[in-house]
Amino acid sequence: MFRWLSNCFCNIRINAKLSIGFGLILLLTVVIAATGWYSTHSIISRSDKISQISNINSLISSLGTQYAQYQRHHSQPAATALFQTLDTIEAQHLQLASLLTAPEERQLLTEQQRIIKDYRAHLSRIGESFANRDAEFTTLDSTIGLASKQLNDAVNDIVRASENAQQNVINLQAIRQLFQSIQQLMLQVHDFDYTNEAQKGRGALEGIDSIVHAVDNILGASHGEPQPNLQRAAQTLAQYNQHLQRFAHEVASSEAAGKQLFEASAQLDALNQQLIDYQATKRAGDVRSAQRMIVVSLIVAIVLGVLAAWFITRQIVQPLLQTLALAERIASGDLSQDIVVDRQDEMGQLQRSMQRMVVNLRNLVGNISSSVKQIAGAAERLSNVATQTSSGIHTQKSETEQVASAMNEMVATVQEVARNAQQAQRAALVADQQACAGEDVVGQVIEQIERQAIETGKSTAAMSRLKEQSDKIGTVLDVIRSVAMQTNLLALNAAIEAARAGDSGRGFAVVADEVRSLAQRTQQSTEEIEELIISLQDGTAHVVSVMETSRALTASSVDLTRQAGSSLEEITRTVSTIQQMNLQIATAAEQQALVAHDINRSVLSVRDITQRTASASDHTASSSVELANLGKQLEHIVKQFQT
Known part of the structure; x- marks a missing residue:
């Protein structure tokens, strides 16, 4: 093969040989440039994917801040902002789905979409729980105000009564203690509404139970005397107790849903981090592959360039050296050797x-x-x-x-x-x-x-x-x-x-x-x-x-x-x-x-x-x-x- 190629090149003119050699070098340069462009394009595409995943990660991180504001204020704008962020994340997922082709990536993206749907469902339940909770809290305020008014009326009834003055004094002291307990209860309820701590909710329930029990004791000490306002106050406090229990249940329900939201947010963050890690790993692999391709292309270019230079140089220098050796023999007086010429070029x-x-x-x-x-x-x-x-x-x-x-x-x-x-x-x-x-x-x-x-x-x-x-x-x-x-x-x-x-x-x-x-x-x-x-x-x-x-x-x-x-x-x-x-x-x-x-x-x-x-x-x-x-x-x- 090499002898045939050498014989073919022997009959080509020197300028054509040089043109072929430099053309091969230019072709190899174009191949190296194309390899670098393809590798760079792949790395840039992978970086764009990582950037889009990072944007989704930022949106997922903002969910926690928005939910904290929603949990604190229970306002509709905060809920709307949360749902808008979820909509943005889903839109980003749709754009990202068109870029991701690996089964592992698409599986992680599908899992994220499922968790977002669960997050939306939990957020809807939390909204309902917050609405019920706010309604119960409003009812608690009105109920406790009604009970306070009824106790004031009961105090007026006891003051106007002329019989059994000593017992009336005892009842007035007990009712005054009830007012203090009601004020403390209102503070506990407000604190429970602000902190959502179950321990404070149990303290409020224990406080209303003690107040109802105290009213029953006052009614029992009246020895059958009519106390209509005190009885109505006892009924109102019993209703307050029921509303407080429902309020505590809604708080517990919203807290449980909030924990599920935090878990879903943590899962979203973990899946998103897996996507980022996967893309980073792929990008590192692309970088290594690009480096290998460029190195291989460079080595092939160097080898082919060296071979072309050696071959063309051999086609020119070897006959030139033969001719020079012949001239040296003639100069030294040796005329006994002949050379066989089968080339058609200038040499x-x-x-x-x-x-x-x-x-x-x-x-x-x-x-x-x-x-x-x-x-x-x-x-x-x-x-x-x-x-x-x-x-x-x-x-x-x-x-x-x-x-x-x-x-x-x-x-x-x-x-x-x-x-x-x-x-x-x-x-x-x-x-x-x-x-x-x-x-x-x-x-x-x-x-x-x-x-x-x-x-x-x-x-x-x-x-x-x-x-x-x-x-x-x-x-x-x-x-x-x-x-x-x-x-x-x-x-x-x-x-x-x-x-x-x-x-x-x-x-x-x-x-x-x-x-x-x-x-x-x-x-x-x-x-x-x-x-x-x-x-x-x-x-x-x-x-x-x-x-x-x-x-x-x-x-x-x-x-x-x-x-x-x-x-x-x-x-x-x-x-x-x-x-x-x-x-x-x-x-x-x-x-x-x-x-x-x-x-x-x-x-x-x-x-x-x-x-x-x-x-x-x-x-x-x-x-x-x-x-x-x-x-x-x-x-x-x-x-x-x-x-």
């Missing part, structure tokens, strides 16, 4: 022209070849003669230099041999005397050091015995210290017994004190002796250590002295070697006589070589004449070249 035309030039030069050189052969024969003979002449001359020179060098070396060697022989003889005698004296001294040193080692060993043994005796003294001191301590204790016991005996034991107590004092001084003296003995033992141990070290050094000195004796023996043997070398010097003198004979033979050889050089010079003259004639013929042939 093929150049190679064919070079081939025609090679053929013409080869024919021209062939005509010169016969004449050059004759010249070569004459030149060869002349060269042989010249070589013989030069060799003879160089040999003569070398032999002459050898004669001079040999004569100088012989004279210097003889003189040096004489001096060395005298010095060697004197050195041998001195070395022999010194070696003998050294052996005697070394023997005396060895005996002296060995005696010193024996005395050092005796000193070490004596110091060891001294240390053992010091240790025994320490043992005796321990016994003395123990006896002194026992004596001290006995004296102390005796003093105690004498003190018990009173006046009769006073003299014995004096003796006991003296004994104890003596025992204490004995103990102190024993401790001082012990310190001295410890110091003596430390000194003895140090001396023993030093003696051991000295004995080791003495043993080392004995070894070194014996080594010195061995060295002296080596010196003695070296002196014998020197005497043998004197014999070798005499032998060398005999060899110098033989060198003189060699010099004589070299001189004779120089004479013979000179004769052969004269004969070779005659042959060189005749060969030179023939070479001159052939040079004229070669000059005539060379005139055919144009310069």
